[in-house]
Amino acid sequence: MNYLYDGSFDGLLTCIYWNYYGEKISGIYNVNQYQQSIIENYKIIKTDEKLAEKVYSAIELKISKQALDYVYYCFLSNNLNKENYILDFVKIGFKLGKNTLDYYSHDKIMPIHEIYKKVSFERHRFLGLLRFSDIKGILYAKYSPDHNISVLVADHFADRLKNEKFIIHDIKRNLAVVYSDSSWYLTDFKLKQSIEYSEKEKLFQRLWQGYFNQLSIKERKNINLQFQFVPARYRKNLVEFNYTVDSLQNI
Amino acid sequence: MKEILEKLKILADAAKYDVSCASNGVGRKNKGKIGNSSASGICHTWTSDGRCVSLLKILMTNDCVYDCKYCINRITNNVQRASFTPEEIAALTIEFYRRNYIEGLFLSSAVEKNPDYTMERICKALELIRNKYGFSGYIHVKAIPGADNLLIKRAGFLADRMSVNIELPTRESLKILAPQKKVEKLLLPMKQIDNCIVENKEVRSKFKSSPKFVPGGQATQMIIGATPDSDYTILQASQSLYNRYNMKRVYFSAYVPVASSPNLPSINTMPPLKREHRLYQADWLLRFYKFKADELLTIEQPNFDLDFDPKISWAFRNIDKFPIEINKASYEELLRIPGVGIKSAYRIINQRKVANISYDSLKKMGTVLKRAKYFTTFNGKYYGGIQIDPDKIKGILRQKEIQKQLSIFELA
Numbered sequence A: 001m002n003y004l005y006d007g008s009f010d011g012l013l014t015c016i017y018w019n020y021y022g023e024k025i026s027g028i029y030n031v032n033q034y035q036q037s038i039i040e041n042y043k044i045i046k047t048d049e050k051l052a053e054k055v056y057s058a059i060e061l062k063i064s065k066q067a068l069d070y071v072y073y074c075f076l077s078n079n080l081n082k083e084n085y086i087l088d089f090v091k092i093g094f095k096l097g098k099n100t101l102d103y104y105s106h107d108k109i110m111p112i113h114e115i116y117k118k119v120s121f122e123r124h125r126f127l128g129l130l131r132f133s134d135i136k137g138i139l140y141a142k143y144s145p146d147h148n149i150s151v152l153v154a155d156h157f158a159d160r161l162k163n164e165k166f167i168i169h170d171i172k173r174n175l176a177v178v179y180s181d182s183s184w185y186l187t188d189f190k191l192k193q194s195i196e197y198s199e200k201e202k203l204f205q206r207l208w209q210g211y212f213n214q215l216s217i218k219e220r221k222n223i224n225l226q227f228q229f230v231p232a233r234y235r236k237n238l239v240e241f242n243y244t245v246d247s248l249q250n251i
Numbered sequence B: 001m002k003e004i005l006e007k008l009k010i011l012a013d014a015a016k017y018d019v020s021c022a023s024n025g026v027g028r029k030n031k032g033k034i035g036n037s038s039a040s041g042i043c044h045t046w047t048s049d050g051r052c053v054s055l056l057k058i059l060m061t062n063d064c065v066y067d068c069k070y071c072i073n074r075i076t077n078n079v080q081r082a083s084f085t086p087e088e089i090a091a092l093t094i095e096f097y098r099r100n101y102i103e104g105l106f107l108s109s110a111v112e113k114n115p116d117y118t119m120e121r122i123c124k125a126l127e128l129i130r131n132k133y134g135f136s137g138y139i140h141v142k143a144i145p146g147a148d149n150l151l152i153k154r155a156g157f158l159a160d161r162m163s164v165n166i167e168l169p170t171r172e173s174l175k176i177l178a179p180q181k182k183v184e185k186l187l188l189p190m191k192q193i194d195n196c197i198v199e200n201k202e203v204r205s206k207f208k209s210s211p212k213f214v215p216g217g218q219a220t221q222m223i224i225g226a227t228p229d230s231d232y233t234i235l236q237a238s239q240s241l242y243n244r245y246n247m248k249r250v251y252f253s254a255y256v257p258v259a260s261s262p263n264l265p266s267i268n269t270m271p272p273l274k275r276e277h278r279l280y281q282a283d284w285l286l287r288f289y290k291f292k293a294d295e296l297l298t299i300e301q302p303n304f305d306l307d308f309d310p311k312i313s314w315a316f317r318n319i320d321k322f323p324i325e326i327n328k329a330s331y332e333e334l335l336r337i338p339g340v341g342i343k344s345a346y347r348i349i350n351q352r353k354v355a356n357i358s359y360d361s362l363k364k365m366g367t368v369l370k371r372a373k374y375f376t377t378f379n380g381k382y383y384g385g386i387q388i389d390p391d392k393i394k395g396i397l398r399q400k401e402i403q404k405q406l407s408i409f410e411l412a
């Protein structure tokens, strides 16, 4: 039986619950992306917070807190088969117990390690690569990460910019973390109109561009390496990669 | 406006050869109004030469009254001069930080007028940043040798890390290239900073709320390749700096020619980047892999092999210690295997608790076995495929390196 869920973490956990207390699962899929199979029947699972909570604490207690983190990171990844990797991992985890993650090379466990690594790598990268601009006193950052990492970067900026108001906008998923007065929430988000930068904002962008341009030691140029660190797909949202010679001269 | 951009360009340019960009190692929550430090180090962008940009790295001024031969800011050199005001430094830092361009500030300076004048302005800038703006992010500041101890102390209570550049590894070199800098004048502030750190720790163990003095510790920097000093001399010097002044880091900076002088390498010399890299690798081995300096180099063999890293070179010289059995070796022994890093060693130890390790499972764990396979066995089985003989292994690794270069060439 294929289980279809609504795309939420609780939904996924609810499916895992029913795997143990209902019909065995052959696959879990997001209801919005599901392609019907001729062989398998499917069932739409209604998200149930209470059941999800049970699975949540079972993972934490029977496996480990760290395993729970790994599962959550995988859930936020863009891996197309993540639900089934998570299911397999949790199943084997309940058998192996608290050392589960140490079996790196186990074929049900390694995928989780690998996906976790990718997501946490991108998260870490964006702690540095996110760029805010000051829009009438609100700090606004747009980006389009490979994985759904907004909730994973929120706490970091909430601490760092605690007296500010900020919005971290994932333009690929139309989601945003909105922060003010020491708390944040995640919400659907779209801009109604394009943003106009104030003169002061433009000045600091240009200063940053000017600074960045000055930094390279020309004796050591290594553009390939730079592309490894800052992939082309990230660059459109980075101030320092979007300047014209003009913008540096005409201040 | 134009003026501040120009200043920024001049004073960033003058600061960029200063290598220490690392802000990691000091985790700190935001206790002020803005800013925290992340223990794992965050890069905010990368330059076209592939270096991580983490801090706003600028000089307070490049208007120097000294004449160090290896430095572009020396008084006898004809360059554009500029000086920031403390207010400008503070505003730049805060506005860049709010936009997440940077992780913090690295403020260095030439000696304008005299050491006290310069140090005073540095203190003012830091005071604005910390007190007026309530910034609690990372600040690394250079202490100006020769400045009053009180000024250095004042800065130390505002900075996370402080450094005095030792510049060159020997007295003789310093005498020739930086005649106004006396070794004692460089070592004195190091001693003072170290004393203050020790004293501050004691005070803080009794009074938790008293302010911290350079919690990130002190660092220093040495220029590589401006003088004929050997790697052995450099490593010895850096080890004694670690030991004597509790240095957190000793940075190396490959000399980029900026002047012709009979005492300097010719202006067309390429900066010795490979050598700089080897020194950092060695430094890493000393600090985290429990190697000793004289295991890596000796008076007879005073320089690193540029073809092979210091760890594999050590393994070649100590080939009788290999192969090492992956399923039996202690953590320390694992760390001695070329190609096995701290992470891999941990993973091996962890996985071994639950299952035996085969060649394939280690490969799956993400350990690169390209080098390690010549130095290890798995349950007694050797996967190197050739005799454990330094010359044979070197031959194969060289060949692979050439193949790699050729394949890049074909792609391009």
Ligand code: SF4
Residues within 6 Å of the ligand: B064, B065, B066, B067, B068, B071, B072, B073, B074, B075, B109, B110, B111
């Ligand atoms: S004191 Fe510093 S800035 Fe001045 S010439 Fe010497 S190294 Fe350069």
